[in-house]
Amino acid sequence: MHNILLMSDEARSAFIAMKSREEHKLAACCEPRDADIFWLRFERYFEDLYYPLIKVYGDYEDAIEQFRILFDHMVEAYAARPQALRLLDLERQFTPQWFQQPNMVGYTCYADLFADNLNGVREKISYFQELGITYLHLMPLLEPSPGLSDGGYAVKNYRKVNPELGTMSDLRQLANELHDCGISLCLDLVLNHTAKEHEWAQRAMAGEEEYLDYYYTFGDRTLPDAYEQTLPEIFPNDAPGNFTWYPQMASKGRWVWTTFNEFQWDLNYTNPTVFREMVDLMFFLANQGADVLRFDAIPFIWKRLGTNCQNQPEVFQLIQAFRAIMRVVAPGMILKAEAIVPPDALLQYLGVKSTVEKQCELAYNNQLMVVLWSSLATRNVSLMTQVFHDLPRTMIGCAFINYVGNHDDIGWAMTDEALAAVGENGFLHRQFLNQFYTDTYPDSFAKGTLFQFNPETKDARITGTTASLAGLEKALATGDSNKIDLAVRRILLLHSIILGFGGIPLIYMGDELGVLNDFSYLSDPLKAGDSRWIARSPMDWSKAAKRHDPNTVEGKIFQGLVHLIKVRKSTSLLHCFSYFQPMWTDNEHILAYCQKRAEGTLMVLANFQSTEQSVTAKMLEYGGLIGKIRNLLANNVSPIIANERIYLQAYETMWLVSDEFTLF
Ligand code: OTU
Secondary structure (H helix, E strand, O other): OOHHHHOOHHHHHHHHHHHHHHHHHHHHHOOHHHHHHHHHHHHHHHHHHHHHHHHHHOOOOOHHHHHHHHHHHHHHHHHHOOHHHHHHHHHHHHOOOHHHOOOOOEEEEOHHHHHOOHHHHHHOHHHHHHHOOOEEEEOOOEEEOOOOOHHHOOEEEEEEEOOOOOOHHHHHHHHHHHHHOOOEEEEEEEOOEEEOOOHHHHHHHOOOHHHHOOEOEEOOOHHHHHHHOOOOOOOOOOOOOOEEEEOOOOOOOEEEEOOOOOOEEEEOOOOHHHHHHHHHHHHHHHHHOOOEEEEEOHHHOOOOOOOOOOOOHHHHHHHHHHHHHHHHHOOOOEEEEOOOOOHHHHHHHHOOHHHOOOOOOEEEOHHHHHHHHHHHHHOOOHHHHHHHHHOOOOOOOOEEEEEOOOOOOEOOOOOHHHHHHOOOOHHHHHHHHHHHHOOOOOOOOOOOEEEEEEOOOOEEEEEOOHHHHOOHHHHHHHOOHHHHHHHHHHHHHHHHHHHOOOOEEEEEOOHHHOOOOOHHHHHOOOOOOOHHHHHOOOOOHHHHOOOOOOOOHHHHHHHHHHHHHHHHHOOHHHOOOOEEEEEOOOOOOEEEEEEEEOOEEEEEEEEOOOOOEEEEOHHHHHHOEEEEEEEHHHOOEOOOEEOOEEEEOOOOEEEEEEEEEOOO
16 A cells, blocks of 8 residues: 555644554455455545544544444445445546546436336336436436425435435336446435424424534524625525524524525535435445436535625535445445536635545536527627637546536526627626526517516526427417428427537437427426426426437437537547637637547537528637548538638537547
8 A cells, every 4th residue: 555655744644543543344244355445545544534534523522433424334334335336446447537528428317207206217228228318317316395395305315216216226226227238327415404293303403402503503693694794695585685584493493504405405514414314325326326416505515704604615625525425335426416506716616726536426507598598599609719719728636517408497697707808787687687587688589487586686587498498389379381480490400419529428318309388387385486397397208208309309410419519429539528619700600619639629600590501611620620520410421612711501500520639
């Protein structure tokens, strides 16, 4: 073992003390070779675990005891890890770039909406395979609170599958079969809050001191009022404020910190027991066969007076410790940050400077999603190009999750700085986008609804399915085949960008078939108050049945996606560890960027206008492409160049390569 030589003196002595104290435990429950592997990993990740925990919990009276329990649980979880998953751990340690490969293509769905339950999903694996999916994110599937549960993001029992969906054994069977088919499974870990029906919350409610300390509760308004000074409201319409009064709590009544809905109680991570409990749940889900854990609402897990209580330094310390622990026990599983935060803050979730390769491996690329929709409305790519210039160029050991549609809303989170850089006013631009996507702007093609409109600030977000927002709903209503064609092209255009980008593209259920807004949620009292349900409709398998008919809208979108995915998978230049080079063009409707690697350059050109457009052919040279140019998306046919310009059809995307190239 040599990693010990790299440790600081302090860490080394702590490691040696721990090892001599605990070695017998591993020896008692593992084969000698497995125990060796554990110690090799523990030594490698010891500092990543030790320092953050010392920083966050070092002064806590109970800290030493908590570390000891944590270590015992690591050993138990390691010993309990199924053989097949241990093999996967080793395999992925040999291939740490497994999730950065162009063959990664994701799909998100709700098990019940997609196929009734987990066994139903298992029976539909061939559908994923037909599309080319290698990563499946199943929306929250653990036992939720009864009644309102925020789509499952209020968990009552993290160790039990929602009985309506199946059992833990069904989940394991599904994970196994997905693995056999080369598909990774992503599960949610709702770690900022539990349901108010969770056992911990119930015991806190009953006044048990130990469990009151699992949450943030207050006897009066003094601290809540002080925090509210700087706290934003996440759901201002449905759940105003960040605290809820529970008159029955601990006999006299208490205020509970509830960032989201009143039934979602924020956990208190200043208490190391909470940290440890969450680690136990990670072990549990890892050992069921999860390949990726989605850290829901991760920015919120640490509170600090006088701040917005998001992205606090302790959040990153805790992620570092989570990751180090998982690298020892279940290194085949990686972590995904669900952090819908400004770009600078977002990068921290993937690791910057000394935290590179110490944070989450994955994070949602909310910026890309937002500028895609913005550019579709304005038909102008300046803002997108500007935002791309601010994205990191090289992402070691991590990847963005690139997406078009999702189960939440679109919040116009581009920064005012990025907007100002392209001559736009932030407030006015957001107002325009809200009008455009609710069809109150002249000539809009979109049909969406407002979400969480705040009359004071005029702030609002947008909900709607990808197809409805991209114009398919209005086009179908007119029956105009030209408009329908343009809408289909828009849907494919947006997907061609997420599929032609470094990172993992994630397709949202139904988008592959052009599913429209569904207003049936309005007649369900448990959903009517939340317009995000407009894009959470049951899978329409009669639409899916049309996916092979090229004369149908469904067939055009589905086959269009299959084609994009196929080409993506065969393009090594789309490895996410490519050098990403955004480029300005001489046509504000045409987006350009390159993905460069030692073996060549891929240049993406995409037309965001509904008419034919051209761009100077010099772009090829600027990007380093020389000689005969092939468009991978058009069966390797060369693009049409006339008058030294490259012509792109309405909403067309080209993926251009050359057999000859200059590297930079
Ligand atoms: C997430 O989203 C989930 O995606 C939502 O479906 C949940 O309602 C929510 O957490 C609570 O569990 O505010 O509008 O920076 O923005 O966590 C969506 C992250 C949300 C938050 C995000 C949250």
